[in-house]
Amino acid sequence: MRKELSRLARELQGHFQGQEELGATGFPVELLPPSLPVAAGRAHGWNGHPAAVMGRDGVLASTDPTFRPVHAAVSAAGCLADLRRTTAGCQKCRLCQTRRNVVFGEGAVDADLVFVGEGPGHDEDRLGRPFVGRSGQLLDRILIAMGLSRESVYICNIVKCRPPSNRNPRPDEIKSCEPYLLAQLNHLKPKVICALGTFAAQTLLGTRESISRLRGRLYRYHDIELMATFHPAYLLRKPLAKKQVWDDMQKIQEVLGIPPGSYVGKGPYLPPKGK
Numbered sequence: 001m002r003k004e005l006s007r008l009a010r011e012l013q014g015h016f017q018g019q020e021e022l023g024a025t026g027f028p029v030e031l032l033p034p035s036l037p038v039a040a041g042r043a044h045g046w047n048g049h050p051a052a053v054m055g056r057d058g059v060l061a062s063t064d065p066t067f068r069p070v071h072a073a074v075s076a077a078g079c080l081a082d083l084r085r086t087t088a089g090c091q092k093c094r095l096c097q098t099r100r101n102v103v104f105g106e107g108a109v110d111a112d113l114v115f116v117g118e119g120p121g122h123d124e125d126r127l128g129r130p131f132v133g134r135s136g137q138l139l140d141r142i143l144i145a146m147g148l149s150r151e152s153v154y155i156c157n158i159v160k161c162r163p164p165s166n167r168n169p170r171p172d173e174i175k176s177c178e179p180y181l182l183a184q185l186n187h188l189k190p191k192v193i194c195a196l197g198t199f200a201a202q203t204l205l206g207t208r209e210s211i212s213r214l215r216g217r218l219y220r221y222h223d224i225e226l227m228a229t230f231h232p233a234y235l236l237r238k239p240l241a242k243k244q245v246w247d248d249m250q251k252i253q254e255v256l257g258i259p260p261g262s263y264v265g266k267g268p269y270l271p272p273k274g275k
């Protein structure tokens with residue numbers, strides 16, 4: 001059912017994008033589903049419409065009764081595409097001054113599992129994609145070991161623009177960017193979030209506890225199961241921690257209903273002995 005809805009959403013998105021390319025900016029009100037709830041939120045100029053707002057829950061709405069977003073609220077893919085376009089021009093925090101690309105995130109819109117990292121690094125900023133480079137390659141191998149693939153999950157970060165010199169994002173930068181992450185999660189509606197590394201885990205869980213203490217247990221984040229684990233970059237420095245990450249991934253597999261031993265890859269990632 002979920003897959004079928006995703007397929008329909010993709011078809012609708014294609015249709016709406018075609019209409020948009022032909023010059024459509026909206027649909028007659030009478031052809032649309034019941035009004036979107038008007039959420040309290042800050043004006044974003046969504047779809048270029050000055051009255052459009054996005055509530056904290058990521059719901060698009062407007063105080064202008066004639067406004068309807070082109071993609072309406074019928075397609076997660078369409079909503080994510082709108083959100084991606086909005087972030088592309090975002091100047092809400094100082095990180096916009098030094099970024100090369102906004103790294104919005106990528107993956108399956110019907111993903112059950114969403115990975116959230118800290119922020120883009122040098123390669124991600126250059127390419128505009130999350131988790132590329134050596135850390136990304138290791139994440140890919142972990143996914144294969146889980147019986148998954150990069151295409152079947154969604155990957156994003158706490159902040160969408162690279163902090164200069166790979167410093168940690170500052171609290172005001174996180175606060176500025178958080179509505180985008182919440183909107184992404186609201187549209188994706190995954191079963192599990194995996195926070196990668198200290199910073200992502202501490203930010204999502206609102207704690208200063210170390211990742212060593214936070215990892216290995218399931219939490220709730222906005223009604224979604226959340227697992228925190230070590231960042232792949234840490235595993236590159238401390239390969240022995242792979243065993244703990246593998247334990248965490250197996251707990252995620254359990255929540256997702258993936259049978260143990262679903263390893264289908266032939267890549268160099270080897271689950272620790274006994275696993």
Ligand code: SF4
Nearest residue numbers: 090093096161176177
């Ligand atoms: S980090 Fe987030 S809030 Fe800051 S400029 Fe980039 S997209 Fe906007």
